[in-house]
Every structure is written in structure tokens, then in C-alpha cells.
Amino acid sequence: MRTTLRRLTAAKTVEALGALAHEHRLVLFRLLVQRGEEGLSAGVLAERLAVPPSSLTFHLQQLTHAGLIGQRRDGRHIIYAADYEAMGALVGYLTENCCGDGTPPKGAKCC
Amino acid sequence: MRTTLRRLTAAKTVEALGALAHEHRLVLFRLLVQRGEEGLSAGVLAERLAVPPSSLTFHLQQLTHAGLIGQRRDGRHIIYAADYEAMGALVGYLTENCCGDGTPPKGAKCC
DNA sequence: ACAACGTTTCGACATTCATCGAAATATCTA
DNA sequence: TAGATATTTCGATGAATGTCGAAACGTTGT
Secondary structure, three states: OOOOOOOOOHHHHHHHHHHHOOHHHHHHHHHHHHHOOOOEEHHHHHHHHOOOHHHHHHHHHHHHHOOOEEEEEEOOEEEEEEOHHHHHHHHHHHHHHOOOOOOOHHHOOOO | OOOOOOOOOHHHHHHHHHHHOOHHHHHHHHHHHHHOOOOEEHHHHHHHHOOOHHHHHHHHHHHHHOOOEEEEEEOOEEEEEEOHHHHHHHHHHHHHHOOOOOOOHHHOOOO
8 A cells, every 4th residue: 555656746846856956965865765764863874974963954854844755763863764755756757747748849758 | 879868977966956946947947848849938938937037047047057958049039948868867867876776675666 | 860872953154046127238120 | 220129147135045063852871
């Protein structure tokens, strides 16, 4: 039973794009994606990115608010993990709306 | 013979994501994508978005600088058109790097 | 209960981004 | 060449974003 995989609104898409549109956050998200469900703690992420804890929190919040990552507590650690479904929805929006699906003359497609 | 379709750097990806991460610009890009090679003039785009010409130029520049759109002159009009290849490269980056290609435990993929 | 640890919140500050009128530039037409 | 049209550049302004130290908060172990 899949959790609702509904289409993204334009506003939500802008939010997700903006969340990924930052050097630190793109790295952050890629780390979490390759890590999988297990996730990584805030501390480990801060160390990998070499940014102070408060800065990291700021970026994690952007990604969280955009729905691209989730968090859970494990003792005194807080573990973040990528939300694959949200990322799928974003890519879906881009391929459907921004890659020439409708009536692109000459059948030009980019992906 | 395809023009070089090389992989995007992280920096270029951030730039492209940032270019699309705005309400007006996402609409702009979608309009151009569905229009195809023919493109649309700045004037028409400004009218569709209902923004003053100088504001439109600002947004078109962001997209241009990110390489997502191209421009050509036609008389006193300047025509903008989507760069499908650039968009393809962006989506390619996202699917390859941000959707769990490497060693995602449990084979979790988002797209 | 206390101290140590991991993380977030708060507050201040600097930087970047977005908006838009007015002036400048380029092209067409008469 | 003058006037109209299409677009960009410039400059000023306000809003949003990013950075980070210090303090607060929750959890664990003693």
C-alpha cells in the first residue's frame, strides 16, 4: 500500500527545487540518498559538510519543509533520511511538464 | 550529430535548479518547453506572465545564464526558446545522483 | 540530581534576490 | 531621418536567504 503519490503542484515544485538549489543542500541530499533508509545523524552530516551545527540545522529544515527528507530520533541523535517518493514526484513533474510532453513541435524531447 | 551532452557539475546543477526555483521562471520555462523550437518573444512572455518588461528580462537572464533557454533576434523582437538538451542533462543529473543509483540499501529507488 | 553530549532555537548581521520605473539601445517603417 | 515599437540596462528599494555564536532543550549515563 503506497502512501499517496499525487502530482506536485507548481508551488510545491518551486519549493523542492529551491531546497535543492544550494551547494550544501545538494550535497546533503545526495549523501542521504546514497545512504538509504538508515539515514545519517545531524552530527555526522555537519562533520561531512564542515559547517557549524546551527548552519546545518538551517539547511536540514529547508529540505524537511520541502518534504525531501524525513527525520527520526535515535537516543540523543536525530537521524535524517531521504524521502525517495518525494524526489520521484519532483523528477516526475519535471519530466512531465518541462521536457516537452504535450505538443512539442518536431517531437523534441529532452528525456 | 549531437552537441556535447556532458554530465553536469554539481555547481551547474545548483545554478539550473535555482533558475527554475521561482514561480515566474517555472511558468516561463514551461511555456517555452511546450512551445518548442519556435519559441516566444519577450513581449508575449511578459504579457502572459503579467509582469513589467524589466522584471521579465531579469528572469529570462537567470534562465539564460543557467543555460536552460536560448535567445535569437527576429527583427525588433527577441525570441526565447527552451534548451531541451540542458533540461535533459539536469533531469539526468537528478535521476543519477539523487534517486539512489549507487548502493541504496533495499534497492530503494524513487524513479 | 548532575554532567556530558547532540541538536535546535534565537538573535544579529551580511549577502543575495526580486521588483520596477525611467532612461538607453536597437530595429523597423514612413 | 524621425517616430514608433520591442527589449534591455541602470539604479534604487525592500524582502528573502545564509551564516554562525551563544544559549536553550532533550537525552543518556553516572
